[in-house]
Amino acid sequence: MELKAAISIVNELMDKFDLNKSGWQFKLNRNKRQIGLTRWKKTPSGVEKSISLSVYFIEHNEEWVIRDVILHEIAHALCGLEAGHSKVWKDKCIEIGARPNPSIDYAVMPSSHISVCKKCNKIVDTHFKAPKTKRGCFNCKSQANTKKVNGVFNVGDEYNE
Numbered sequence: 200m201e202l203k204a205a206i207s208i209v210n211e212l213m214d215k216f217d218l219n220k221s222g223w224q225f226k227l228n229r230n231k232r233q234i235g236l237t238r239w240k241k242t243p244s245g246v247e248k249s250i251s252l253s254v255y256f257i258e259h260n261e262e263w264v265i266r267d268v269i270l271h272e273i274a275h276a277l278c279g280l281e282a283g284h285s286k287v288w289k290d291k292c293i294e295i296g297a298r299p300n301p302s303i304d305y306a307v308m309p310s311s312h313i314s315v316c317k318k319c320n321k322i323v324d325t326h327f328k329a330p331k332t333k334r335g336c337f338n339c340k341s342q343a344n345t346k347k348v349n350g351v352f353n354v355g356d357e358y359n360e
């Protein structure tokens with residue numbers, strides 16, 4: 200989804216649940232592993248409260264997924280740090296229209312590197328950062344090369360340049 204459109208959904212939803220009024224901020228980050236984060240950060244001037252989403256996550260997912268993740272984080276903000284993914288949090292998710300799933304496994308995140316078999320061209324592994332060791336192919340046992348990429352890739356698919 201386009202970044203600008205996603206940010207306007209964030210603002211709309213944060214307003215709807217009065218988070219803007221109660222001192223919550225929205226931040227974008229470039230985290231490649233983590234989709235979203237709700238944070239209570241202690242600072243000398245008090246607790247800084249923020250909901251963050253990864254730019255990579257927004258760029259590679261559809262609107263319904265992004266909406267759902269924002270609501271997931273908003274449920275954290277409304278329930279407080281201690282609630283975690285407890286029943287209190289799950290009930291809040293249902294109340295505000297989010298899936299009460301602790302893990303957001305329906306969202307995709309792009310890889311920064313992939314390991315591709317030299318011989319059969321299969322994607323052997325996907326990575327969030329350059330791997331330190333070369334991988335072996337599960338299919339033909341040859342060695343894999345590391346390639347720098349930016350996109351969504353699946354292990355087992357064939358890689359075509």
Ligand SMILES: [Zn+2]
Nearest residue numbers: 271275284301
């Ligand atoms: Zn969560």
Ligand SMILES: [Zn+2]
Nearest residue numbers: 316319336339
């Ligand atoms: Zn192979």
